[in-house]
Amino acid sequence: MAGVNKVILVGNLGQDPEVKHLEGDKVVANVSIATTESYKDRSGNRVDNTEWHDLELWDGLAKIAESYLKKGSKIYVEGKIKTDSWQDEQGNNRKRVRIRVQNMTMLDSRSDNQSGPGNNSTNYANNNSSPQQMPSQTVSEGPADDDDLPF
Amino acid sequence: MAGVNKVILVGNLGQDPEVKHLEGDKVVANVSIATTESYKDRSGNRVDNTEWHDLELWDGLAKIAESYLKKGSKIYVEGKIKTDSWQDEQGNNRKRVRIRVQNMTMLDSRSDNQSGPGNNSTNYANNNSSPQQMPSQTVSEGPADDDDLPF
Amino acid sequence: MAGVNKVILVGNLGQDPEVKHLEGDKVVANVSIATTESYKDRSGNRVDNTEWHDLELWDGLAKIAESYLKKGSKIYVEGKIKTDSWQDEQGNNRKRVRIRVQNMTMLDSRSDNQSGPGNNSTNYANNNSSPQQMPSQTVSEGPADDDDLPF
Amino acid sequence: MAGVNKVILVGNLGQDPEVKHLEGDKVVANVSIATTESYKDRSGNRVDNTEWHDLELWDGLAKIAESYLKKGSKIYVEGKIKTDSWQDEQGNNRKRVRIRVQNMTMLDSRSDNQSGPGNNSTNYANNNSSPQQMPSQTVSEGPADDDDLPF
DNA sequence: TTTT
DNA sequence: TTTT
Numbered sequence: 315m316a317g318v319n320k321v322i323l324v325g326n327l328g329q330d331p332e333v334k335h336l337e338g339d340k341v342v343a344n345v346s347i348a349t350t351e352s353y354k355d356r357s358g359n360r361v362d363n364t365e366w367h368d369l370e371l372w373d374g375l376a377k378i379a380e381s382y383l384k385k386g387s388k389i390y391v392e393g394k395i396k397t398d399s400w401q402d403e404q405g406n407n408r409k410r411v412r413i414r415v416q417n418m419t420m421l422d423s424r425s426d427n428q429s430g431p432g433n434n435s436t437n438y439a440n441n442n443s444s445p446q447q448m449p450s451q452t453v454s455e456g457p458a459d460d461d462d463l464p465f
Numbered sequence: 466m467a468g469v470n471k472v473i474l475v476g477n478l479g480q481d482p483e484v485k486h487l488e489g490d491k492v493v494a495n496v497s498i499a500t501t502e503s504y505k506d507r508s509g510n511r512v513d514n515t516e517w518h519d520l521e522l523w524d525g526l527a528k529i530a531e532s533y534l535k536k537g538s539k540i541y542v543e544g545k546i547k548t549d550s551w552q553d554e555q556g557n558n559r560k561r562v563r564i565r566v567q568n569m570t571m572l573d574s575r576s577d578n579q580s581g582p583g584n585n586s587t588n589y590a591n592n593n594s595s596p597q598q599m600p601s602q603t604v605s606e607g608p609a610d611d612d613d614l615p616f
Numbered sequence: 617m618a619g620v621n622k623v624i625l626v627g628n629l630g631q632d633p634e635v636k637h638l639e640g641d642k643v644v645a646n647v648s649i650a651t652t653e654s655y656k657d658r659s660g661n662r663v664d665n666t667e668w669h670d671l672e673l674w675d676g677l678a679k680i681a682e683s684y685l686k687k688g689s690k691i692y693v694e695g696k697i698k699t700d701s702w703q704d705e706q707g708n709n710r711k712r713v714r715i716r717v718q719n720m721t722m723l724d725s726r727s728d729n730q731s732g733p734g735n736n737s738t739n740y741a742n743n744n745s746s747p748q749q750m751p752s753q754t755v756s757e758g759p760a761d762d763d764d765l766p767f
Numbered sequence: 768m769a770g771v772n773k774v775i776l777v778g779n780l781g782q783d784p785e786v787k788h789l790e791g792d793k794v795v796a797n798v799s800i801a802t803t804e805s806y807k808d809r810s811g812n813r814v815d816n817t818e819w820h821d822l823e824l825w826d827g828l829a830k831i832a833e834s835y836l837k838k839g840s841k842i843y844v845e846g847k848i849k850t851d852s853w854q855d856e857q858g859n860n861r862k863r864v865r866i867r868v869q870n871m872t873m874l875d876s877r878s879d880n881q882s883g884p885g886n887n888s889t890n891y892a893n894n895n896s897s898p899q900q901m902p903s904q905t906v907s908e909g910p911a912d913d914d915d916l917p918f
Numbered sequence: 919t920t921t922t
Numbered sequence: 923t924t925t926t
Contacts, residue, residue: 316475316501316503316721316722316723316754316925316926317474317475317476317477317499317500317501317502317516317721317754317924317925318473318474318475318476318500318541318692318721318754319474319476319500319502319516319518320472320473320474320694321471321472321473321546322469322471322472322473322775323468323469323470323471324467324468324469324777324843324872324874325468325469325470325920325921326468326919326920326921327919327920327921328919328920328921329919329920346919346920347919347920348468348919348920348921349468349469349470349920350467350468350920350921350922351468351470351905352467352905352922362922364919364920364921365468365470365545365546365547365548366548366919366920367470367546385919385920386920386921387920388874388920388921390469390620390777390843392622394516395472395516395518395546396516397516397517397562404555409561409562410560411548411560411562419618419619419620419777420618421618421777421841421874422876423875423876452618452619452620452804452805467872467873467874467905467921467922468872468905468920468921469843469872469905471845473624475626475692475721475723476924476925477923477924477925478923478924478925479923479924479925480923480924497923497924498923498924499923499924499925500924501924501925501926502754503754503926513926515923515924515925517923517924536923536924537924537925538924539723539924539925541626541692541771543773570626570769570770570771571769572626572690572723572769573725574724574725603653603654603769603770603771618777618803618805619776619777619778619779619801619802619803619804619818620775620776620777620778620802620843621776621778621802621804621818621820622774622775622776623773623774623775623848624771624773624774624775625770625771625772625773626769626770626771627770627771627772628770650770651770651771651772652769652770653770653772654769667770667772667847667848667849667850668850669772669848692771696818697774697818697820697848698818699818699819699864704859706857708855711863711864712862713850713862713864725925725926876921876922
C-alpha cells in the first residue's frame with residue numbers, strides 16, 4: 315500500500331500565475347513552468363527540448379505565488395503527480411495531469427524582483443508605495459495563515 | 466534554458482509489462498504502477514488515495530522489465546515527465562503524460578521472484594529449466610546491449 | 617539565501633534501531649542503513665559498493681522505527697543532511713554527518729513483519745498477545761502525538 | 768542488495784572551485800556550497816540555518832566548474848553521498864563525507880556570468896580575448912572529453 | 919507560454 | 923490495474 319510519488323522541477327513560468335480566491339479562505343494558484351533540456355544530436359547540432367508542467371499551489375503557497383511569481387520567474391518546486399479523470403461530451407475517458415506543489419524555492423536573484431506584491435505582473439493596479447521585499451527562501455504547503463507569508 | 470525534470474516513484478505494477486521489440490534492436494516496455502497514499506481524514510477514518518502512473522522503459526531497462534517484472538512487483542523508479550500532444554478526430558488538442566524511466570530498482574525480496582525470465586508472468590510458455598536469478602540492483606538507461614542485463 | 621537540502625535513500629538497516637525517550641515526550645531513534653551499488657568493472661567482475669548512512673528520526677517517526685523496524689528492514693527515507701561540528705580532546709575540528717529523516721516508507725512485504733511492536737527484534741521479551749499490524753504507508757515528521765502512529 | 772543513494776542540493780558556492788588536473792586526463796573539482804533554511808522560531812524571530820556541503824566533481828563536470836563556477840554561484844546538483852574512512856595519527860577512526868556530483872545545473876542568470884573561462888574568478892590570469900558564453904543547461908557526469916563542454 |  |  316505504501317508508495318512514493320515525488321516530482322522535482324526547476325524551470326521558468328510561462329505566464330503570470332492565475333490565482334483564485336475561494337470561499338473559506340482557500341486560495342489556489344495555477345502556474346505553468348517550462349523545463350528545458352539541451353543536448354547535441356548525432357550531427358553535433360544543439361537541440362532544445364522543452365516540457366511544460368501545470369502546477370497547482372494552495373493556500374500559503376498560492377499567496378506567495380500571487381505576490382512574488384510572474385512570467386519568467388525561475389522556481390524550484392517539489393510536489394506530487396495528480397491525475398484528474400472525467401468523461402468528455404463524446405463519452406471519451408479524459409485525463410489531466412497536474413503537479414500539486416508541496417514545496418517551493420524561488421531562484422531569481424533578489425535584484426530581479428525588488429518589486430513587491432502587486433508590482434511584479436503585467437497588471438499595474440494595486441501599486442504598493444512601501445514595497446515589501448521578496449522572500450528568498452523555501453516555502454512549504456500549509457494552511458492559508460498569514461504566517462505562511464515569509465515576511 | 467536550464468531545467469530539471471525529475472520524478473521519483475515507489476509503487477506496484479498493476480499489470481504485467483507490455484513489451485514491444487522494434488526494429489534496430491530497440492525495445493520498449495510500458496508499465497503502469499500505483500502509488501498509494503494513506504491518511505486519516507478529520508473523522509479519523511483511514512483513506513487510501515491511489516495514483517496511477519504510465520511508465521515507459523527503453524532498451525536495457527525494457528529487457529529487465531520483460532524478464533523480471535510482473536503484476537504486483539514493487540519498484541523504485543527515477544525518470545522524467547514526458548507529454549505527448551496531438552489532435553484527436555474531433556480536432557481537440559489532446560495530451561498524454563508518461564514517465565520516461567531513467568533508473569530502476571526492484572524492491573521485492575528475492576524469494577518472491579525466484580522464477581527466471583519467462584516464468585514470472587501469466588504466460589507460462591518458454592519455461593526455463595535453469596532459471597536465472599533476479600537482479601537485486603539498480604539499473605540505468607542505456608543502449609540495448611546484453612551488458613545491460615544485470616547478470 | 618534560499619536552498620534545497622534533500623536526501624533520498626533506499627536501503628536496509630544494519631542493526632535494530634537505538635531509541636531514546638527524552639524528557640518532554642521527545643523520542644529519538646538512531647538507525648544506520650546500507651545502500652549498495654552493484655556494477656561490473658572493466659574485467660567484467662561484479663563489484664559491490666556499500667555506503668552506510670546514519671539516520672536520525674524524531675518523535676512520531678522514532679516511535680514507528682521503535683515499533684516496526686529491525687535489523688535488515690528495507691526502508692525508503694527522505695530527509696536532509698545535518699552536520700554536527702565540535703572540537704575533540706586534541707583540539708581538532710571534528711564533524712559528524714547525519715541524515716535527519718522527514719519521511720519514511722517501509723518496503724518490506726507485510727508477511728515479513730507480521731510481528732507487532734516489541735516482537736520484531738532479536739529481543740523476544742515483551743511479547744504482545746494482541747499484535748498490531750505493521751503500517752504499510754508513508755509516515756512524515758511531526759509532533760510525538762499518538763496520532764502519528766499509523767493505526 | 769539494491770539501494771538508492773541520492774542527494775539533491777540547491778545552494779551557493781562559498782569559494783571558487785579548487786581544481787586539480789591529474790594524470791591521464793582526469794580532472795577533479797572540489798566545491799563547497801551552502802544550503803540555507805530560513806524559518807521563524809516560536810518567538811516569531813527569523814532564524815537562518817546554514818548547512819555546508821563538500822562536493823566533488825570529476826572530468827567533464829570538473830571542467831565546467833573550473834570554467835563557469837565561482838564564489839557565490841548558485842547551482843542545482845544531484846549526486847550521491849560518499850564516505851571516506853581512515854585512521855588518524857592518534858589511531859582514531861575518522862570519516863569524511865562528500866557529495867559526488869552526477870548532474871549539475873547552473874542557476875545564475877546569464878547576465879551575472881557573462882565573463883568566460885578564466886575570467887570569472889579572483890585569478891585574472893589566462894584572460895580570454897574572445898570569451899565563451901556560459902552554458903545554461905544541465906550537465907552530467909562522464910568522461911573528460913571536450914564534448915562534455917556544453918558549447 | 920518560459921528561459922538562454 | 924497494484925499493494926496491504
